[in-house]
Amino acid sequence: MAENKIALEGISKRFGAMQVLDGVNLAIEPGESLAVIGQSGSGKSVTLKCILGLIRPDAGSIRVDGEEIVGLRGRALDRVRAKFGMLFQGSALFDSLPVWRNVTFALTHGQQSDAKEMRRIAEENLERVGLDARILNLRPSELSGGMQKRVALARAIAPRPEIIFFDEPTTGLDPIRADVINDLIVSLVDDLGVTALTITHDMASARKIAHRVAMLYRGRIVWSGPRDRLYDSGNPYVDQFVQGRAEGPIQ
Numbered sequence: 001m002a003e004n005k006i007a008l009e010g011i012s013k014r015f016g017a018m019q020v021l022d023g024v025n026l027a028i029e030p031g032e033s034l035a036v037i038g039q040s041g042s043g044k045s046v047t048l049k050c051i052l053g054l055i056r057p058d059a060g061s062i063r064v065d066g067e068e069i070v071g072l073r074g075r076a077l078d079r080v081r082a083k084f085g086m087l088f089q090g091s092a093l094f095d096s097l098p099v100w101r102n103v104t105f106a107l108t109h110g111q112q113s114d115a116k117e118m119r120r121i122a123e124e125n126l127e128r129v130g131l132d133a134r135i136l137n138l139r140p141s142e143l144s145g146g147m148q149k150r151v152a153l154a155r156a157i158a159p160r161p162e163i164i165f166f167d168e169p170t171t172g173l174d175p176i177r178a179d180v181i182n183d184l185i186v187s188l189v190d191d192l193g194v195t196a197l198t199i200t201h202d203m204a205s206a207r208k209i210a211h212r213v214a215m216l217y218r219g220r221i222v223w224s225g226p227r228d229r230l231y232d233s234g235n236p237y238v239d240q241f242v243q244g245r246a247e248g249p250i251q
């Protein structure tokens, strides 16, 4: 069996009296796209931040390509992070920089670099997300929300990461633009052969983007299964959540 690309075992995190994560177990295979769903406040972002090394869990193990990353710092952490690409909720583009410098930001770390080459790389990645070279010199604020999301996607893939994290990729987009982004994510994940982890409460997005879906509730993964079982999981928590019912085990 192939080694997991990412494996979380027994991840726990408490903030004051609040036990946010209580033994999260989650494994993602190479080339797999996994979506983690769950209510607002269920700990999806905290899980992601633990993997990114932004929050240190109180207990548990996180392995990337078999390497334990909990507790890594400095250069050792940077080396692991170099495998990661990230699409932030709200796109998080720098409005003081033109589109081409946003797209190549991770390649230059904001430093001066061969502008001609960087513009070429930006153009190539914008093309991958269906954007025209004419926007290279525009500022992000001059673009629509959907276009900003695409620029952020181009930025996430530009360094050709092995693993991409999508944080609520469709938030703030109308259903049609959201679907365009979902389609783009599917084709990028396929074409680039990356491993993907998405956190979302958009069921349509989870179903489209992910091969497999896992549900986080009260700090644990209460269900995980193929995306086409999401509406037929036989799990009362998942049923209530995907149907958006007020009555059920989730209070």
Ligand SMILES: Nc1ncnc2c1ncn2[C@@H]1O[C@H](COP(=O)(O)OP(=O)(O)OP(=O)(O)O)[C@@H](O)[C@H]1O
Pocket (backbone or CB within 6 Å): 015, 020, 038, 039, 040, 041, 042, 043, 044, 045, 046, 047, 201
């Ligand atoms: N740095 C922190 N300090 C204290 N509490 C925190 C911190 N980060 C997160 N929390 C708490 O942990 C809980 C889970 O937060 P998290 O952001 O992971 O939820 P989420 O599932 O991503 O929600 P949403 O879908 O609304 O983004 C929340 O109650 C939040 O207030």
